[in-house]
Amino acid sequence: MATESIYLVENKIVIELKTVECFTDVHTAQILTYMKLGNFPLGLLINFYVKLLQNGIKRFKI
Secondary structure (H helix, E strand, C coil), X not given: CCCEEEEEECCCEEEEEECCCCCCHHHHHHHHHHXXXXXXXXXXXXXXXXXXXXXXXXXXXX
């Protein structure tokens, strides 16, 4: 079962929190869509379903 939450920080950064086994192209497309539609320059996709959190973070910039 996957869960997710989406946050917007100071109208600049989209943060999407997930608990999935691995990121897919759908996850990438989803955060990029939020960023483009809202004209937000930075996005973080964070997966908490990893042993080391550092391995579960992807950064996006447009």
